Amino acid sequence: MTDTPASPSGPSPRPAVRAVHIPVLLKETLAALDLRPGMTVVDGTVGAGGHSRKILEAIRPGGTLIGVDRDSMMLRLAAENLGESPDVVLKQSSYAELDAVLDELAVPAVDRVLVDLGLSSDQLADRERGFGFKAGGPLDLRFDVRHGQPASELLRTADVQQLTDIFRDYGEDANAHRIAHAIVQGRSKSPIETAEQLARVVEQASPGRRGDTHPATRVFQALRIAVNEELEQLKRLLGDVAPRRIRSGGRLVVISFHSLEDRYVKDAFRETERWEPLTKKPVTGTPTEERLNPRSRSAKLRAAVRR
Ligand SMILES: C[S@@+](CC[C@H](N)C(=O)[O-])C[C@H]1O[C@@H](n2cnc3c(N)ncnc32)[C@H](O)[C@@H]1O
Numbered sequence: 001m002t003d004t005p006a007s008p009s010g011p012s013p014r015p016a017v018r019a020v021h022i023p024v025l026l027k028e029t030l031a032a033l034d035l036r037p038g039m040t041v042v043d044g045t046v047g048a049g050g051h052s053r054k055i056l057e058a059i060r061p062g063g064t065l066i067g068v069d070r071d072s073m074m075l076r077l078a079a080e081n082l083g084e085s086p087d088v089v090l091k092q093s094s095y096a097e098l099d100a101v102l103d104e105l106a107v108p109a110v111d112r113v114l115v116d117l118g119l120s121s122d123q124l125a126d127r128e129r130g131f132g133f134k135a136g137g138p139l140d141l142r143f144d145v146r147h148g149q150p151a152s153e154l155l156r157t158a159d160v161q162q163l164t165d166i167f168r169d170y171g172e173d174a175n176a177h178r179i180a181h182a183i184v185q186g187r188s189k190s191p192i193e194t195a196e197q198l199a200r201v202v203e204q205a206s207p208g209r210r211g212d213t214h215p216a217t218r219v220f221q222a223l224r225i226a227v228n229e230e231l232e233q234l235k236r237l238l239g240d241v242a243p244r245r246i247r248s249g250g251r252l253v254v255i256s257f258h259s260l261e262d263r264y265v266k267d268a269f270r271e272t273e274r275w276e277p278l279t280k281k282p283v284t285g286t287p288t289e290e291r292l293n294p295r296s297r298s299a300k301l302r303a304a305v306r307r
């Protein structure tokens with residue numbers, strides 16, 4: 001984009017386009033990042049650039065934002081929202097592959113890394129991959145369709161025990177075994193290829209369930225975590241990549257939405273020879289934010305300084 005207006009502190013981000021996602025814990029994230037002009041910051045889950053727009057404002061002039069996302073659709077939204085500028089670099093990659101991204105840019109170490117895990121509201125609205133089961137579409141659930149297997153393939157091949165483990169561990173679903181059994185029984189007659197088909201099977205296997213949350217919500221979350229190997233990616237970031245690529249005195253800020261993710265972050269920050277935690281307890285949303293942005297209800301932010 002060449003028409004981005006220049007200013008003494010660098011081009012300012014354009015008005016937000018199309019993205020429906022509202023960044024969670026924005027004020028709290030910026031406080032934890034403690035940014036200054038000139039810093040090099042990685043937004044490891046740049047999404048549509050909600051957090052990154054504010055990060056850019058704080059690190060200009062002289063700073064660099066490296067925005068990473070596994071999903072090319074999200075990177076297109078980020079590019080539109082952040083505008084083309086020499087201080088913004090966007091890369092399709094997992095944050096767990098940050099070494100390769102930074103090596104390619106010849107950046108040995110960075111000042112800050114942010115990851116805001118999980119799914120963007122913009123992906124929920126996408127009918128191509130079945131993220132939002134109410135929107136429908138083929139049951140894929142991968143952020144990056146170039147790698148791994150679609151969720152429909154997992155449902156075609158996994159046995160009852162494997163599916164039960166996924167729904168129980170990643171979906172925290174008390175009905176895990178029953179749903180897994182219904183899938184395996186039903187698939188011999190008709191394979192589950194779409195989000196609508198899976199939502200129907202889950203509904204039928206969850207009799208008498210009431211409440212705000214559709215019974216399929218947890219099952220879709222669990223399958224998404226499984227096909228994207230989300231916990232493995234986080235483990236690699238925490239245990240290996242972030243300690244190596246964040247400079248001494250730099251910071252890592254993680255926003256998680258699942259109890260297993262939060263436990264990994266808490267445990268990693270207990271390694272006191274590597275990290276000095278800035279949050280004893282996770283930071284959560286205010287009642288006002290939770291009312292305005294329901295996604296923030298399960299958000300937990302933890303931050304630490306690299307020693
Ligand atoms: C909650 S959204 C981020 C929203 C962003 N902070 C904003 O304010 O617009 C999470 C994003 O992380 C991406 N993502 C998930 N796992 C990833 C991974 N391992 N590496 C890079 N991006 C990932 C998803 O594609 C999604 O765009």
